[in-house]
Amino acid sequence: MTRTVITGISGRMGSTLVRLAKAASDLAVVGATVRPGSPLSGQDAGLVARLGTPLDVLAQDDLGRALDGAKADVVVDFTGPEATLLHARICAERGVALVVGTTGFTPEGRARLEAHAKRVPIVAAPNMSVGVNLVIRMAAELARVLGPSFDVEVLEAHHRMKKDAPSGTALKLAEVLMEALGRTKDDLTFAREGQTGARPPGEIGVQALRGGDVVGEHTVYFFGEGERIELTHRATNRDQFAQGALRAARWVAGRAPGLYDMADVLGLQGKT
Numbered sequence: 001m002t003r004t005v006i007t008g009i010s011g012r013m014g015s016t017l018v019r020l021a022k023a024a025s026d027l028a029v030v031g032a033t034v035r036p037g038s039p040l041s042g043q044d045a046g047l048v049a050r051l052g053t054p055l056d057v058l059a060q061d062d063l064g065r066a067l068d069g070a071k072a073d074v075v076v077d078f079t080g081p082e083a084t085l086l087h088a089r090i091c092a093e094r095g096v097a098l099v100v101g102t103t104g105f106t107p108e109g110r111a112r113l114e115a116h117a118k119r120v121p122i123v124a125a126p127n128m129s130v131g132v133n134l135v136i137r138m139a140a141e142l143a144r145v146l147g148p149s150f151d152v153e154v155l156e157a158h159h160r161m162k163k164d165a166p167s168g169t170a171l172k173l174a175e176v177l178m179e180a181l182g183r184t185k186d187d188l189t190f191a192r193e194g195q196t197g198a199r200p201p202g203e204i205g206v207q208a209l210r211g212g213d214v215v216g217e218h219t220v221y222f223f224g225e226g227e228r229i230e231l232t233h234r235a236t237n238r239d240q241f242a243q244g245a246l247r248a249a250r251w252v253a254g255r256a257p258g259l260y261d262m263a264d265v266l267g268l269q270g271k272t
């Protein structure tokens with residue numbers, strides 16, 4: 001049984017995680033948190049996560065308090081960069097493994113996460129869906145085989161409430177495409193406007209759409225002469241992200257300290 005604490009349980013991902021963890025016979029939800037000062041603190045986690053039934057675990061507005069006496073194996077965190085870094089510090093101090101789905105870290109924030117991962121095992125991935133992680137690998141393979149004569153563009157679409165852009169997944173796609181094509185960050189173009197001139201060879205475009213209730217869509221375009229390839233993933237609900245995160249939670253509990261990603265969890269070997 002993997003004893004699991006879930007943070008941010010009133011959120012879109014937090015509430016999905018509570019529902020799916022409760023339904024899993026090999027996971028026990030032993031703690032849950034909401035934002036500091038939230039009026040939901042002290043209420044039953046099942047009700048806060050809108051399950052309609054109690055969980056017999058009280059939501060706390062502090063991860064330290066949620067961990068007290070919980071004997072947790074792992075914390076699963078989909079909140080925001082600042083909260084996640086605080087949670088990572090608490091996990092490092094307490095020796096508890098962590099799964100991070102949060103996106104939008106600055107390079108400095110990412111470095112702080114790496115520092116905490118020297119003390120405890122952390123799985124961090126911008127997208128926990130198994131399907132998306134396979135798409136990421138396929139994108140790299142297509143780029144390698146098609147080569148520099150194809151123009152590569154990444155397009156993502158998300159709901160109107162998303163706080164960061166481009167999505168963490170789009171940035172990860174750009175990173176693996178860059179590596180596969182031998183390009184650098186200087187080749188990334190995040191928006192176009194005005195007299196841009198002809199598309200420079202080697203450019204990788206990354207564009208973001210926001211609106212409505214779009215759960216998450218990513219397309220990598222390979223534009224060639226006389227043909228074009230489009231590699232698309234569309235999420236129609238959040239369950240696959242949460243199932244991937246719970247798979248990571250089972251996998252990371254008891255591992256050696258280190259920063260892992262979903263490729264490690266899924267056993268995907270070799271270069272992306």
Ligand SMILES: NC(=O)C1=CN([C@@H]2O[C@H](COP(=O)(O)OP(=O)(O)OC[C@H]3O[C@@H](n4cnc5c(N)ncnc54)[C@H](OP(=O)(O)O)[C@@H]3O)[C@@H](O)[C@H]2O)C=CC1
Pocket residue numbers: 007008009010011012013014033034035036038061078079080081083100101102103104125126127128129241
């Ligand atoms: N890796 C993946 O597969 C996926 C990653 N994501 C990422 O996960 C993150 C969350 O997304 P989403 O669920 O849509 O966002 P939401 O805004 O719906 O949920 C975030 C929750 O975190 C809570 N929160 C904020 N600060 C704290 C804190 N200090 N302690 C506890 N709870 C806190 C918020 O509380 P309040 O409501 O009071 O503000 C909110 O309930 C984003 O970074 C998103 O990009 C999303 C989907 C998949």
Ligand SMILES: O=C(O)C1=N[C@H](C(=O)O)C[C@H](O)C1
Pocket residue numbers: 103126127158162163166167168169170215216217
């Ligand atoms: O905020 C979201 O909703 C999502 N964020 C992740 C990202 O930034 O890549 C993953 C998913 O597409 C949903």
